Amino acid sequence: MLLQVSDLTVRYGRTIQGLADVDVDVPEGSVTAVLGANGAGKSTLLRAISGTLPLHRGKVAQGKVSLEGRDITRLDPAEIVAAGVVQVPENRQIFGTMTVEENLRAGALIVPKDKRGPARDRVYELFPRLLERRTQRAGLLSGGEQQMLAMGRALMSSPKLLLLDEPSLGLAPKMITLIGEIISEINAAGTAVLLVEQNAAMALKVAQNVVVLEVGRLALTGTAADVKDSPELAALYLGGH
Numbered sequence: 001m002l003l004q005v006s007d008l009t010v011r012y013g014r015t016i017q018g019l020a021d022v023d024v025d026v027p028e029g030s031v032t033a034v035l036g037a038n039g040a041g042k043s044t045l046l047r048a049i050s051g052t053l054p055l056h057r058g059k060v061a062q063g064k065v066s067l068e069g070r071d072i073t074r075l076d077p078a079e080i081v082a083a084g085v086v087q088v089p090e091n092r093q094i095f096g097t098m099t100v101e102e103n104l105r106a107g108a109l110i111v112p113k114d115k116r117g118p119a120r121d122r123v124y125e126l127f128p129r130l131l132e133r134r135t136q137r138a139g140l141l142s143g144g145e146q147q148m149l150a151m152g153r154a155l156m157s158s159p160k161l162l163l164l165d166e167p168s169l170g171l172a173p174k175m176i177t178l179i180g181e182i183i184s185e186i187n188a189a190g191t192a193v194l195l196v197e198q199n200a201a202m203a204l205k206v207a208q209n210v211v212v213l214e215v216g217r218l219a220l221t222g223t224a225a226d227v228k229d230s231p232e233l234a235a236l237y238l239g240g241h
């Protein structure tokens with residue numbers, strides 16, 4: 001197993017429970033989707049894995065996150081990146097006043113100098129639009145292009161596992177389809193993905209495995225094929241919209 005999250009409990013402050021006793025496995029080479037309504041704990045799960053829970057307030061109270069058998073639960077975010085887990089945050093957090101290429105370079109700080117050029121070339125191959133816009137200020141890109149840039153920047157360090165937080169958020173349907181196809185391509189090239197989505201249709205298309213969270217608890221797990229047709233999914237998630 002590439003990533004194993006076991007018995008994870010996250011609290012915000014003393015009382016607010018972000019996650020309770022959650023188990024999630026991400027097999028090597030897979031796309032695993034995390035579905036759930038607003039506030040279900042999806043972002044909390046990604047942030048607990050990447051070590052970026054809000055300082056002081058968010059805290060892993062119990063449980064373990066391991067990568068290829070190594071306990072990474074209490075490592076610094078930078079150490080977790082170095083171990084091969086990179087998160088693309090929900091609001092993308094690109095550097096708007098920097099060019100596309102400078103943003104990509106910022107994702108390669110831990111990469112040995114001679115490997116940065118080849119990494120950038122791979123990203124441009126995956127995202128030809130970023131190549132076309134490489135000298136443009138990132139703040140001038142469309143929402144979909146900014147999402148591509150955030151994903152491209154994360155891929156610069158060739159992670160084993162990419163954590164994506166709602167990449168479809170705010171995008172037009174065509175762009176959502178394109179982002180879904182790119183996620184499948186990234187996966188086909190050997191990177192595992194943990195994909196948090198509100199857009200169940202897109203996530204079920206690209207993922208092999210699915211977990212559904214409901215108010216901080218695991219409500220359902222299974223293969224995408226199983227979950228797609230389950231009445232529980234309709235009741236738990238789609239039914240709420």
Ligand code: ATP
Binds near residue numbers: 038041042
């Ligand atoms: P969304 O789709 O809205 O991002 P989500 O499924 O990602 O939802 P989380 O953001 O993980 O859900 O939130 C889970 C719970 O933890 C919610 O009840 C939320 O209010 C709470 N929470 C999240 N971040 C904080 C924080 N920094 N301080 C206090 N409570 C928080």
